[in-house]
Amino acid sequence: MDNILLLILIGFGVGTLGTLIGAGGGFILVPILIFTHPNLQPAVITAISMATVACNALSGTVAYARAGRIDYKAGLQFSFFTIPGSILGVIITRYISAYVFTIIFGSLLILLSLYLFFKKNGKEAPAQKAIQQTGNTTTHFTDAAGQTYYYSYNKYLGWFISLLVGFISPLLGIGGGIIHVPALINWLRFPVHVATATSHFILAIMSVTSVIVHITEGNYNNPYIIKLVVYLAIGVIVGAQLGAFLSHKIKGNAIVKALAVSLALVGVRVLFQNL
Numbered sequence: 001m002d003n004i005l006l007l008i009l010i011g012f013g014v015g016t017l018g019t020l021i022g023a024g025g026g027f028i029l030v031p032i033l034i035f036t037h038p039n040l041q042p043a044v045i046t047a048i049s050m051a052t053v054a055c056n057a058l059s060g061t062v063a064y065a066r067a068g069r070i071d072y073k074a075g076l077q078f079s080f081f082t083i084p085g086s087i088l089g090v091i092i093t094r095y096i097s098a099y100v101f102t103i104i105f106g107s108l109l110i111l112l113s114l115y116l117f118f119k120k121n122g123k124e125a126p127a128q129k130a131i132q133q134t135g136n137t138t139t140h141f142t143d144a145a146g147q148t149y150y151y152s153y154n155k156y157l158g159w160f161i162s163l164l165v166g167f168i169s170p171l172l173g174i175g176g177g178i179i180h181v182p183a184l185i186n187w188l189r190f191p192v193h194v195a196t197a198t199s200h201f202i203l204a205i206m207s208v209t210s211v212i213v214h215i216t217e218g219n220y221n222n223p224y225i226i227k228l229v230v231y232l233a234i235g236v237i238v239g240a241q242l243g244a245f246l247s248h249k250i251k252g253n254a255i256v257k258a259l260a261v262s263l264a265l266v267g268v269r270v271l272f273q274n275l
Helices: 004-020 026-036 044-066 070-096 098-118 125-135 155-172 177-187 194-215 224-247 251-273
Strands: 137-142 148-153
Touching: 004 026, 004 044, 004 224, 004 251, 026 044, 026 098, 026 251, 044 070, 044 194, 044 224, 070 137, 070 155, 070 194, 070 251, 098 177, 098 251, 137 177, 148 155, 148 194, 155 177, 155 194, 177 251
Parallel strands: none
Antiparallel strands: 137 148
């Protein structure tokens, strides 16, 4: 795992898939680190993952911004609520054992995958119908490709979900996209491509905050840890651009199914490693 080329290739894969589905890629990197570096403490694993996720999210956000698919108004609101949860999640990681950490992580991935895979996807509702259902925030915009999106969402539910995501993400080192993307699509009724792009924007803000807290906690003081982060980040930054490009070519439902299958495979592998 410490081979430079291998680290860059792993980062590239994490960046490509993570950006494609708007999940950041931490759900892939964390189990890899658990399997290859079992002696690392959960706080250090999450620190490495969050630094890599931050690079991925920043690179992917630039690509999605060029595509014009980010809902900045919703993204800024939700990001504000992820920050306090993110700080608390980083602090709590030092008190969790590696065994409990991996069991929680694997179980969460499997539950999310089952929900996404078996949930029926309805057609995106027009703006007026969405207003009657939620009575809250409605919006529409056109992306760089000329596609116009109409949708409405409950901002209070979004605030609560973001607070929860902010707490869980640094706690498990997964970035939060695997929770935020399904929530934006299924509970807040965002169009899939807007959800993945906006999730990446939120993730960029939240992950940078988590990295800053990890720095203050001293989780990057080891030069060996810095080396892992740097080489993984090189691959992730390039992979994120490819993932954002591929998102234009793949249907929204296929992205959701890809997310579900990815979560299930990783979750099962993590649990079998510990049971």
